[in-house]
Amino acid sequence: MLKLRGEHPFYEPPKWALLERRLIDLMNEAVEPLMARYVRPDGSILWPASDAHTGIDALDDMYESFFNWPLFYVLGGHEKFKSLSKHEFEAITKQFAKYDTGTGHKMIENEYEQGYDWFHQGEGYTFFYHMGMMDPQDPKIRERAMRFAGLFLNEDPEVVNYDEEHRIIPYPHSGSKGATDRNIEQNRKGWHYAEWMRFYGLHFQDVPGVTTIDDTRTEAGALALGNAVADRMARGDVPLNLLATSMVTNAYLHTGDPKYKSWVKTYVDAWIERSRENGGMIPDNIGLTGKIGEHNGGKWYGGWYGWTWPHGWVSIGQGVGVAAQNAMLLERDPSYAEFLRTQLAKMNEQAEVVDGTRFIPYKFGDPGWYGFDMQMNNVLFEDRTKSVAFRKEDKSVLWKDGWFEFQPMDPVYPTHLWYMSMEEKDRELLKSLRNYAEPDWDHIRYYRAKDQAGHDYAWVSYLEGEYPNYPEEILTYNLSQIYQRLHFMRTDTENPAGYKDDYIQIRNPITLEGLLQLTLGAPSPLYNGGLLTSRLRYFDADVKRPGLPQDVAALVSSLTADRTVVELVNLNATETRNVILQAGAFGEHQFTGVTYTVTGAAQDDGSKLSGSTTMEKMPSGLFVPPAVEREADVDDKWLQLELLPGCRITLALGMTRFANDPSYLEPWEAAANG
Incomplete structure (x- = not known):
């Protein structure tokens, strides 16, 4: 493993670095009031109010309440997040195994969801996937990963979740008691x-x-x-079931067993073939014999959580996006980006342009009644005026040639497409789908979202040099999110007897969008079960754990198909920090070379000056020595950096993306195994 030294002094600590470390410190503190007031000492949740509770819904909301805690640990959060994450997963699993569904099973059977749709399973089990990155050496996490994935490989002789002949998950609901129609019935x-x-x-x-x-x-x-x-909806396969590929991919990352990779490829390829058969658009209902529209009068739309009801592209896009990323990760095949690209292109063909903004249809359905209310702004009415949430004045949503709910495209989908491919055509598509009437790429806007994210367009603008203040502004915004939730908890007078199933979600003070983008060069994972996709990961070489070492901040400032530029800063004034950089969330990328900054004049070894050889004057009037660039060869997924006290280093990392077999392997484990 190549070892470099960061020795260039900064004298004035960068504001973004101070904000980044303050954000980490604040989140480390902020969970204490939540745990003390809203979670019982044994980890059980204050919802539901009665042990006599009956229902199939809301297990996902319980797991979901802590979905980003293990990921925060992976970024460098306090050690307690590892134990808290495990504690809560165990407690919730035990608690919800007590509640009856009313369909003959408990909500959890054999430690897993008895049977529910993957819109909800994906939301909930993201918590579990992140635990794999958090502690891949934990035998219980690994065993569960294999057993849970095995449910979809039919490895439990009493459970059938997959039809190998037709390459379908045969019902919209699946789980530890098999794929089923009992819930929808x-x-x-x-x-x-x-x-x-x-x-x-x-x-x-x-x-x-x-x-x-x-x-x-x-x-x-x-x-x-x-x-x-x-x-019409209770039987057959639906695109949401593609989210099960994350459960199977997670098992592969633990084990490297090719059976998991084979299952993901077979299942995703089957859906790609069906989409091609349907003219490029993914159909949302596949019958028990593998035919499109078999139980829905031959229509390619109208399935459970499909194109017509309830969310349209919001749920379809999650399934397609997650599946494409998982297949691309495991197969190391960039052509899987086409699966997501085609859907966006087909919808974009139907766009209505209003005030310079492309309004994309999110849904497809038959002619009829479209006078329902909208939860969001900026959906076109039938007269092509824009709606205001909850104030539609008895107008109907625009329906045109089957398409309806025309709205600006959520930035998460084109951003993830571009991030997968790094192709110019996808970057151009992303920029064309911005909201030009109400710009959302040149400032921080408030978003109410479960993942507390939504600033993808602004982040990409920063990477392209259009929004230089983005790091400081997104970190300040993230800090405000936490302070706001802490204030809410301090002044909260709600009676616990009235809590709803999302009561912890709306109080969760962990917010990771800014840290993911700035430190890892990564978008937030697709929310309904997407795995982390990133350019970099960090490990503390001294204490042998994931995440940035204490006092270290990182800023990714540029991403291209074969290059990542990142600056690292050690804010500690007296102690050296040692950090290992990994290429990709799962070591799937490979470093191919590095240009890095040191202090001093040009050397005889071919180093190139980045600026003047004279002392550089800082805004405060202080003078610092110039930074000099050096180059080094590297052909590895890891690189180690020694950061001296009060010093910084900029690394321009050459990379080959998707060059390696992905895994949860940690660098010291690899070294121990030779």
Whole structure:
């Protein structure tokens, strides 16, 4: 492993570095009031209020409440996050194994979700995937990873979650009691109206007696829609099931067993073939014999969590994006980016341009009633004016040639596409999909999102030199998020008896978007079960644990297909820090060379000056010696750096992406194994 020394003094610590370390320190402190007030000492949750609780929903919300805690540890969070993460996973798993679903099983059976859709499973089990990076040596984490993935390889003789002949997960709900229709069949009792339904519209436009969502307020309407849902949606494969590829990929990262890689490739390739058969667009319902629309009158749309109901592209895009990334990671094949690219291109072809912004349709369905409410701003009405959330003035959402819910594209999807491919055409697509009427790439905007993220366009602008203040501004924003939640907890008067299943989520003070982007050069993982995808990872070489060492800050300032530029700073004034850099989240990339900065004049070894040979004057009036560039050969997934006290170093790292077999292998484990 190549070892370099960072010895160039900074004298004035960079503001971004101070903010970065303050953010880490604040999050280290901020979980104490949450744990003390909102979680029992044994780790169990204050929801539900009764042990007699019955239902199939909300296990995901419990795991989800801590989804980013192990990832924070991986970035350099306090050691307690490792023990807290394990403690909470064990406690929640034990607690929710007590609750009945009303369908003949407990909510958790054999330590795993009894059977639910992958929109929710993906949200919840992200917590578990990050634990693999956090502590891959833990035998319980590894054993569960293999056993949970084995559920989808039919390794439990009593559980069938996969049809090898037709290459499908045969039902929209799957889990430890097998793929099943039992949960959706419960809708034959009636799809009774609830307030949340008014934001999502109807599943179908051809159910007799159900022409608007208000018709489900009647017993006849509720029964009619409920039976239609069970008839058309309960059976067959859906794109959301692609999120199961993360569970199987996670097992591969632990073991390297080729059976997991083979399953992911086979399953993703099957969906790609179906999409090609459907003219490029991914169909959202595949029948039990593998035919598109088999149980839905031959229609390629109208499946469970599909193109029509409830979220459209929001859930479709998660499945496609996660699957494409997992296949690309395991197969080291960049062509899998085309799976996501094609979907974005097809939707973009239908775009409506208003005020210079491309409004992309998120949903597809039959002609009918589109007068439902919207939870977000900027969805086009039928007169092509823009809506304001909750104030639609009895207008209908624009429906055009089957497409509806036209809105600016969420930046997460084109950003992840560009990040996967690093191709110019995808960068151009990303820039073309910005919201030009209400710019979202040149300043920090408040977003209410589960992952506390949403600033992908602004981050990419920073990488391109268009938004130089982004590091300081996103870190300041992240700090404000934490202080806001701490204040909320201090002044919280809500009665615990009234807590909803997301009560911890809305109080969780861990926010990682800025740290991921700036330190790892990484977008936030796709929320419904995406694995971390990053250019770099760090390990503390002195204490042999993941993450940036104490007092060390990092800033990735440039990304191209074969180059990553990062600056590292040691803010400690008296102690040296030793950090190992890894190429990729799972060592999937390879360093091919490095140009780095040192102090002094040019050397006879071919080093090149980065600036003047005279002393450089700082804004404070202090003078510092010039930085000199040197070059070194490297052909490894790891590189070690000794950072002297009060010093900084800039590394321009040559990289070959997806050159290595990915794994959770840590550098000291590799050294021990020779």
